[in-house]
Structures are given as C-alpha cells and as structure tokens.
Ligand SMILES: NC(=O)C1=CN([C@@H]2O[C@H](COP(=O)(O)OP(=O)(O)OC[C@H]3O[C@@H](n4cnc5c(N)ncnc54)[C@H](OP(=O)(O)O)[C@@H]3O)[C@@H](O)[C@H]2O)[C@@H](O)CC1
Ligand SMILES: Nc1ncnc2c1ncn2[C@@H]1O[C@H](COP(=O)(O)OP(=O)(O)O)[C@@H](O)[C@H]1O
C-alpha cells in the first residue's frame with residue numbers, strides 16, 4: 311500500500327529521527343537517493359550537463375549534495391541560486407567537488423532568451439514540503455530559460471500544494487519526482503500528480519513503511535492510500551473450496567434502456583467478470599434480448615446480494631433506484647441514477663460520478679471539482695452518506711468519514727465511451743461477493759485501470775476490451 315502523509319506528519323517523524331542521528335544524515339540519505347536516480351535517468355555521467363535550481367531551504371540542500379555526487383562521477387554540474395541564503399554547506403561542498411555555483415539570472419533577465427548553456431537535465435530544488443503554493447518571479451524566469459529540458463523534482467514539483475494536490479499558480483512540471491521517506495498527497499492527487507511525472511520513493515528511515523491508517527469513530531485522520539497489486543490480491547474475493555454460485559454472491563443489473571441498450575451490455579460485461587457467482591439482468595426488456603445473446607450465463611430477475619443501477623437507464627433510472635433501495639442490499643449508483651442518489655442514504659452504496667456528474671450533485675462548477683478532487687469526493691461522501699468513486703485520471707474513492715484511496719492504475723486510452731458502465735458492473739460484482747463499499751470501489755477501480763492498460767498494449771481500446779481483459783488481470787494477481 312502506498313500511504314501519503316501530510317507535511318505535519320512528515321515533520322513529526324523527522325523530528326523523532328533527527329534526535330537520534332548525526333546532523334545532516336537525513337539530507338545525505340535523501341541526496342544520495344536523488345543523485346543515483348538522476349544518474350539512472352542520464353544513463354551516463356561523463357560529459358553530461360546538469361543544472362540545479364536551488365531555493366533557500368533544505369530542498370535546495372538536497373539538490374546541492376546530489377550535485378556533489380554527480381560532479382564526482384564526472385557530470386558537469388551548475389547551480390543557479392534563487393536566494394542569497396541557499397544551504398551554505400551544500401554550496402561549499404559543490405564548489406569543492408568542481409561544480410559551478412552562480413546566482414540565478416533573475417526575473418529582470420530576458421526570460422524568453424534561452425540560456426546560452428544547454429543542459430541534459432534540470433534538478434528542481436526550488437522548494438519542497440516547506441514551500442507555499444506558487445513560484446516567485448525569479449523561479450519562473452529561471453525555468454523559462456531552460457524550458458524543454460527534462461526536469462527531476464526534488465521531493466515535490468515546486469509550486470504545487472503538497473497536502474491537497476491543488477495547483478493554483480505557476481509550478482514545475484517534472485518528468486520524475488524523487489521523494490523521501492513517504493509519499494505526499496500531491497504525488498497521488500490530480501492536478502498536482504500530473505506535474506510529478508513518475509514518482510520514486512527513497513527510503514531515508516522515517517519509519518512510515520507499513521504504518522497503519524489511524525481512524526476515529528468520527529473523522530479519519532490517517533494517510534491517503536493507493537492500493538498496490540499485493541493489496542488488491544489480498545482483498546480479492548476468491549471462491550471457497552466448497553463454494554456454489556449463491557455463496558459467491560449474485561449481482562443484479564438494472565442498466566440500459568431502449569435508447570441506450572449498449573450500456574446494459576457493458577454493465578453486464580463488467581458484472582460478468584467472474585468475480586461473483588451469478589449475474590441477473592433486470593433492466594429494460596428492449597435490452598434484455600441483447601444481453602442474453604451476448605451473455606448466455608446471465609439470468610433474469612430474482613434475489614441478489616448487490617444491485618448496479620443507472621448506466622444508460624435514461625427515464626427508467628428513478629424506478630430502478632427506488633426498487634433497489636427497497637431491496638436493502640448494497641448498490642452501485644451510476645450515471646442517470648445519480649440524480650436520485652439522495653434516496654440511498656442509510657444503505658451501503660457506491661456512487662460513481664465523473665467530475666461533471668459530481669459537480670451537478672454538489673451544485674458547483676466542474677472546474678472546481680477538477681481543481682480539488684479529494685475535497686469534493688469527501689464532501690459528496692459526507693453529504694450523501696455513501697462511498698463516492700469520483701472517476702478521472704486518478705480516480706478518488708472517499709468514505710463519509712473522510713478516509714480516501716486514489717487509483718493510480720489506468721491509461722488515457724480508458725477515456726472512452728462506456729468505460730464507466732463496465733466499472734459500475736465490476737464494482738457491483740465485488741459488492742455481491744462480499745467486499746464492503748470502500749474496498750469494492752477501490753479494488754474495482756484498480757482492476758479496471760489495470761485491465762485498460764493491459765488491453766491497450768495491443769492498440770486503442772473500446773469499453774468492451776476493458777471487460778475482456780479483466781480475467782487476465784485477476785489471473786496475474788492470484789494465479790489460475
Ligand atoms: N522532512 C524530511 O524528512 C526531510 C526533508 N528533506 C528536504 O527538506 C525539504 C524541506 O526543507 P525546508 O523545510 O527547508 O523547506 P523548503 O521546501 O526547502 O523551502 C522552504 C523555503 O523556501 C522559501 N519559499 C517558500 N515558498 C516559496 C515559493 N513558493 N517560492 C520560492 N521560495 C519559497 C521560504 O523561504 P524564504 O525565501 O521565504 O525565506 C521557505 O523557508 C524537503 O522537501 C526535502 O527536500 C531532506 O533533506 C531530508 C528529509
Ligand atoms: N485521462 C484518463 N486517464 C485514465 N483514465 C481515465 C481518464 N479519463 C477517464 N478515465 C476513466 O475512464 C472511465 C470513464 O468513465 P465515464 O466518465 O463514466 O465514461 P462513460 O460514461 O462513457 O462510461 C472512468 O473509469 C475514468 O476513471
């Protein structure tokens with residue numbers, strides 16, 4: 311499990327460790343990890359040119375000491391100081407190792423004029439967890455002079471809001487972010503996560519590895535989580551040796567309509583992933599024949615352990631929600647049914663809006679949701695008293711108490727019509743198989759993203775390809 315901690319939690323862990331270690335030891339650990347990551351990316355050292363952008367704090371110190379390691383390996387290292395108070399030990403060490411240290415060109419320099427020197431790579435040590443969001447003009451100007459050069463961010467891309475993932479002003483866009491001790495929210499949550507590029511965690515002994523989420527009865531105060539393959543494998547429902555189809559759970563689908571029969575097929579395709587014992591279709595008769603033809607194993611209405619409602623339901627959504635709520639079993643509420651999500655209060659439910667749908671549910675602008683994914687997912691979860699799976703590049707799953715997971719599997723090819731219908735069916739199957747709504751939503755979202763990535767290896771995909779790739783993803787996790 312990846313767990314993203316707040317700056318306050320990092321500082322507390324750091325204080326504990328600093329008391330036990332010689333001065334500067336943590337920074338040396340961080341800088342070594344950073345330096346080797348940069349060397350890996352460069353592929354070779356001799357003759358390579360690396361620019362360090364160095365701010366006033368320890369983030370700049372990390373960059374300078376990584377520069378020392380690089381210079382000793384034969385890299386030509388230049389540091390542009392963005393402040394008069396850059397880490398003095400780091401500056402002296404870089405000079406001693408043969409690096410060039412100069413003041414940054416400054417905001418008044420012609421930002422459009424590229425630097426006369428060409429660099430293979432820029433290391434962003436402007437600010438890390440001590441920075442306020444946004445960048446000062448001198449940092450913006452320095453970045454403009456090396457635009458187009460690959461960037462490695464130290465700890466966080468400078469300028470993003472570390473604890474919320476918000477991006478309100480100018481910021482660094484990195485190809486790789488090397489972070490220390492633990493992930494932070496900005497590494498998982500969009501839009502900041504997009505500015506991180508790939509994220510590499512360097513263990514510096516902060517003691518977060520394997521730490522458990524803390525939860526109180528009211529408000530969750532633990533880290534934001536991102537499931538990894540091993541977590542999904544551990545949570546995945548598997549048939550017991552003496553299983554029969556009913557013990558594995560039956561999922562019912564009330565999706566599709568005469569106008570949108572395809573949604574019935576795709577929702578059923580997600581539900582028929584093999585993770586529940588049986589699938590029932592109880593939607594529009596106009597779609598039922600198509601469902602039976604495509605999925606001969608699917609049966610008609612009857613008792614279920616979970617309902618999936620709303621994908622392409624059109625005018626039938628209200629009735630589908632009402633009947634499913636009356637049943638009292640857990641349900642997935644998607645698309646057209648989200649307008650009636652208020653009626654599911656008090657029932658175990660997973661609501662699966664995309665940003666536009668969530669904006670309608672909360673009566674805010676879509677752009678607000680896309681600027682603050684976690685905040686809006688949590689708000690909706692609290693307001694609707696349900697688990698909310700807010701779909702996007704990095705989907706967010708939130709519980710009413712604030713506990714949250716972020717999905718980091720997936721590919722932009724998944725932005726294709728009907729992909730959400732498959733996801734709803736899949737989450738429904740996991741609910742029917744006995745997962746609680748939070749696990750069903752986050753495991754389903756992880757599998758959905760992984761299946762899309764697998765399917766996209768053979769080229770562009772449509773929603774049905776995602777459903778078809780699910781068994782191979784499950785097999786890779788738990789074996790045949
Ligand atoms: N914690 C750990 O476990 C470890 C932490 N380590 C490293 O330390 C980093 C944190 O270092 P930190 O605390 O010195 O803060 P940091 O981010 O360098 O800069 C803050 C200073 O920048 C300034 N400033 C503020 N906003 C700004 C802006 N928008 N644009 C420009 N400047 C801005 C402001 O100073 P001012 O100029 O206002 O006086 C402020 O004081 C952390 O990210 C990691 O890399 C590792 O070495 C070892 C383990
Ligand atoms: N850029 C992206 N990268 C990765 N996944 C994406 C991206 N855009 C959308 N998705 C995923 O694709 C699916 C789209 O679902 P949805 O918006 O409901 O579409 P539809 O209603 O057409 O089925 C969601 O699972 C979402 O998380």
Ligand SMILES: [K+]
Pocket residue numbers: 369434435436437438463464465466467468
């Ligand atoms: K940085």
